[in-house]
Amino acid sequence: MKQTQKTDLILIVDHIQTYIEQFHILQNVSVEVPRNSITVMLGRNGAGKTTTLKSILGLTPPREGKIIFDGMEIQGKRAFNIVNLGIGFVPEHRAIFRQLSVFENLKLAERTKGDLDRSGDFIFDLFPDLKRLIKLPGNHLSGGQQQMLAVARALVPENKLLLIDEPSEGLAPILIQQMMEAIQKLSATTTVLLVEQNFIMASQLADYYYIIDDGKSVHNGLMKDLIKNEDLVKEYLGATAGKVVSGGLQ
């Protein structure tokens, strides 16, 4: 297993507090993401996982706390500046651009001219379907194809960190399998911070876990330790996830 050293962290989220309008959504979240690993954030609906990702990106900037990406403080910067430092974002609900074709969706994600030419082979190798659909408008794609496009879009420029929000949401089991394989392949070259409700998927993919509950990060550690800790899983993630741990669903 990879050793965690301070110098190896690509992202440090240090005690951030985020408000959305008057609501105090994140009350104390700290996350550390080691380089070239997969870290997953677990927690119930509305616990603040998505808001944490958006706070990192600067879409909902935190009011308090620090965020350090690749050795540089990024809290308070505008979102497009943060993203351009090398962060790819796959939003939940597969927010692809429905009026744009698959090609245009990918082209729009370019940060410098020629990004798509460089990464195209890798993307179409990962998701061969997209090559066939390249000219289709986004609103003609099926849910699974839209999710692939959403992930592919984050791979167009070279990113040091990928933030992926609920990649398995609403996908058929066979597509979940394909998505997992794709994310596994990605982690060979980049770092992934994942938000995932599907505990089976999360437990098989991730090296490290964080549990977010009620706007606070409450537990973290190695995934292989969490799988053994049935009580903790049941307490924060519900009975279904607990069964997975005890072997009931596997």
Place this chain on the structure above:
Amino acid sequence: MNNNNKRRTYFISGFFVLLLVLIILAWQTLGTAPFVRTSLSGLTLGSLFFMVAAGLTLIFGLMDVLNFAHGSMFMLGAYMGWQFYTNPTFIFGTAPLWLAFATGVFLLPILKPFLIRLELSESWQNALPRLAYALMVVFLLIGLLGVNIMEMADTAMVAITTTVVSNPLSEIGPQEPISSFWIRPLALFLAGAMTAVGASKPGNKKEYATDENRSRNLIILAFLIITTIILTIFREALPVAVLLMNGNLRFALAILTAVLFGFMFGMVIEITFIRPLYQRHMFSILMTLGLAFVIGEVVHILWSPLAYQMVRPPFFAQPGKAETVWEWFQNGNATLNVFGVTFPTYRLFIIVLGLLMFVSLIILMTKTRMGMIIRAGVQDPEMVEALGINVRQVFTLVFALGVAMAALGGIGAAPFIPVQPLMGDQFLMQGFITVVLGGMGSYIGAFVGAITLGMARAFGDYFALRLSLSPAIAEASTVIIMIIVLLVRPSGLFGKKE
């Protein structure tokens, strides 16, 4: 969703079939000549409606801002073009001043990365911007006190009533000598620089700025400074040079001036007034409404509420009818024979202008990265930002583009309808109806809607005249069409947003 798409396609094709039937019916009942004449009038109007509606719909689609000042921007475009064409003393007389101010403000991206890194105590952090703004006011007073803006504004008005045709220079009056004038642009530059210092919040560690684009910014700054100096020096010579120019070239430059002015004006308005209100839609609507009143009053003060008729450029002004397009191009006739109908050539020019704008808009929206960003931004601006695109900047550009298109409509209309402070109101109203009819946010919808409304107006007028009904029927016809379309399809013809 697919079902919805299908219904939309059926509805649009049904609408076109209905239009076609109506057109053929009108042709059969009217006979060719009146039909062609009325259709061309309709196209002219539709073209002008489109130039207003295109900007409205783009701005609404991307930013959800209903711009009630769009009619005023149309009107300002007409005034600027008219000023430039008739007597540009006002434009060249004031240009060094506001350009100098803009140059000063442009120091912001260059100064900010240095200023925010300064180590300042909290009280200095608070005091410095206030001091800078106070100095700005002082410099503004130094620069602007005693500038005879009214007299410069009057020159074109006087020119229309008194200028002898053979001597366009008779109304160029003397201006303040350069030996004392030079202090004004300098003071305004300093005022702009003070604004930049204040706005960059020196010492504030929470602010963020890169100096990545420093060399590009320095080049733009140098360009602005040189342009300001040139304009200051040739302040008096340039109006003379412009008036001695060939009338057609002068008209082309007037169009360019109006469009450039619209673009810059749109940028300034968006950055200063609209940007802080994106999260509060009601406030942004009130803001644009208020702007419309302010712009109207300023124009009142500068040029009085009188209506002026801009002279048509020579290319559209020679008396006599051209039989062919070629003959028109050679002689510049005022009218042209179109299918046996004598039609003013200038109105044909407006139609061509509208079509050119539509084609350029299609190319911009489908073939360029900018267009891709706009189409994506209409759906989800936050995600566009998350791809590393500066959405705020895109908003500014789109707003400026929309205003520039309205200004283009204004100068296009100026030789055709009287130039007066209320000239934009009618077009704003029709522009809104067009946008609602065509579907909020769709530029193709704006085009189809504008042409439909223009036609309805023209044919309505024709029938009202022939059947000796009130002309109000023609005006009501556009609203009636809108109501019918909305009853059947609440999101408009090409609309996707509700």
